[in-house]
Amino acid sequence: MALLTVLNDPKRRGVLCFEEPENGVHEGRIPALVRFLRHAAAFDSEGGEAPFQVITNTHSPQVVEELKDTEIVVADSVMHIDPTSNERSSRTRMRTGVTAVGDMFNPERHLTRAEIERILRHAHDNA
Structure with a gap:
């Protein structure tokens, strides 16, 4: 109702x-749901700006397949092991899809299409 x-x-x-x-959505309706949410985020108010953003989280390969x-x-999560002290540290890494050719050379910040497809295959295999 809130949505x-x-x-x-x-x-x-x-x-x-x-x-x-x-x-709660039949997987055959997921493409329409993603298009609907994309359209909602592209909503242009009277001021000519894009005032609305939709953020979702998912573990669904079907949803990810529909995204650009x-x-x-x-x-x-990325773990680093110091070679001299064997001390371990971990951090969360946030990466976006590649938007330009230059982005392909920064794997700490960007995902290539091949990596996205590997993630999807892994999700399908574990579903």
């Missing part, structure tokens, strides 16, 4: 955080 209220507000602004939008590379942000 319908927000998306039907002609002056909507801000951010909609939508956890696992695929839950530039719409994907992947969080993963």
